[in-house]
Amino acid sequence: MSQELVEAIVEMREDDALQIADDLLAGGTNPLAILEECRQAMEVIGKRFEEGECFVPELILAGEVLKEISAKVKPLIQEQTGSTAKLGKIVFGTVEGDIHDIAKDIVAFMLDINGFEVYDLGVDVSPAKFVDKVKETGATVVGLSGFLTLAYDPMKATVEALKNAGLADVKVMIGGGQIDDQIRVYTGADAYGRDAMTAVTLAKQWIGG
Numbered sequence: 001m002s003q004e005l006v007e008a009i010v011e012m013r014e015d016d017a018l019q020i021a022d023d024l025l026a027g028g029t030n031p032l033a034i035l036e037e038c039r040q041a042m043e044v045i046g047k048r049f050e051e052g053e054c055f056v057p058e059l060i061l062a063g064e065v066l067k068e069i070s071a072k073v074k075p076l077i078q079e080q081t082g083s084t085a086k087l088g089k090i091v092f093g094t095v096e097g098d099i100h101d102i103a104k105d106i107v108a109f110m111l112d113i114n115g116f117e118v119y120d121l122g123v124d125v126s127p128a129k130f131v132d133k134v135k136e137t138g139a140t141v142v143g144l145s146g147f148l149t150l151a152y153d154p155m156k157a158t159v160e161a162l163k164n165a166g167l168a169d170v171k172v173m174i175g176g177g178q179i180d181d182q183i184r185v186y187t188g189a190d191a192y193g194r195d196a197m198t199a200v201t202l203a204k205q206w207i208g209g
Helices: 004-010 014-026 031-050 056-081 102-113 127-137 149-164 181-187 196-207
Strands: 088-094 116-120 141-145 171-175
Touching (some): 004 031, 014 031, 014 056, 031 056, 088 102, 088 196, 102 196, 141 149, 171 181, 171 196
Parallel strands (some): 088 116
């Protein structure tokens, strides 16, 4: 598949990106492949943000484009999976101090269509909010997203808050722009997911789906 969609999103050409997505779907392109191009575009935009080449308004616009494309492909992917039964509950959110939701939205979306009940808390979520939602829902998995390096300490604080609240059995996965396995060790999380499908695999392993 060409990189037209990636380029359109990266260059903030919203109308072109949506038209390209429509054309790809009409031509029989696998909707998962379209979502993968969205992820690639997000990575490019993330690097540009870290290097000061783009700013929050561009991130917001890219996120809106992603949501519109997701709305087009989600029903098609759900038809492919054909699953409606929920495998388990997952609390998900971008950690305190970080307002980026592009990566979070992709992962939450993929978990949803793969049969998990996802409670998306949004962005800039405090450790206490994660704890409260886990207690409220009985979720057994928590996903922490972070785009910038400033997310490391809030991730660590959230893992500690869960343990201090008597929720040490809850599994925690982390992911995002600058996250790797070294950061997983630092935060005390159970696993690091490089992409959305890794998150799905982890969730299925932990919940037994």
